[in-house]
Amino acid sequence: MADGTQGASSAVALKASPSAAAMARGLRGGSNPLEEWSARVKAIEARFRGWMAKQPIHIEAAATTAVGALQGGALGMLMGSLTADGGSPFPMPQTPPNANPEAMASLKQAQALAGGPLVQARNFAVMTGANAGISCVMRRIRGQEDIQGSMVAAFGSGALFSIVSGMGTPNPVANAITTGAAFAVFQGGFFMIGQKFSKPPSEDTYYSRTRSMLHQLGLEKYEKNFKKGLLNDQTLPLLTDSALRDVKIPPGPRLLILDQIKRDPEL
Helix, strand or coil, X not given: CHHHHHHHHHHHHHHHCHHHHXXXXXXXXXXXXXXXXXXXXXXXXXXXXXXXXXXXXXXXXXXXXXXXXXXXXXXXXXXHHHHHCCCCCCCCCCCCCCCCHHHHHHHHHHHHXXXXXXXXXXXXXXXXXXXXXXXXXXXXXXXXXCHHHHHHHHHHHHHHHHHHHCCCCCCHHHHHHHHHHHHHHHHHHHHHHHHHHCCCXXXXXXXXXXXXXXXXXCCHHHHHHHHHCCCCXXXXXXXXXXXXXXXXXXXXXXXXXXXXXXXXXCC
16 A cells, blocks of 8 residues: 555656656657757747837848848858858959959959958948848838839849949949849849749738738748638738637737737738
């Protein structure tokens, strides 16, 4: 009888122990550290995007520009390191004697793409930071991410890239306009191609505002939950916490969705 009581007490203690519970989940295959870490990162990103959406446009634009510049600077530093080690297949172009201004401008920009780590980090930081910041402003102004906003951002980033990479060349304004226009044309073409291949089916038109809201909040992975529960654009103003819970959306994303619906009367 005593042995039975002692065994029951041990079982209760084992069940109450957090480490034992975690070990049991691991043995059952129900815990994946990589998935848990990914879910935490996505939750932090969703909270950050939700916070950013509540900020004034100048704060969001400044933060987006800084993040874009850091990413571009890191990429430029990596490319510059490969070039410095002789890993680039393109040799550094040399300036010929008595070159005309157009040739000088082209050579300056070619040298910018084949320069050292600091040069490329600077150039890519300016280009990606400007693109991210202008895209953010255009998205806020126009209420969506479209080809016009994308081309304006590409023009601005191309013009700034030309100015930074071609410092000391004649006619910097004309070169900046030409480079910006080229960037805008290429970006517009890529945007149209992407839209053509990613055009949603006709039945998804009832989820256009819902999809836009989820992408704005960084919660696009829950679009399938909305469709499974038949929660479309017409039901957005009627959404409640219980309705979102019924389609298995976690508490954090539920709060962000309900707050966005409350703040945006157009939804």
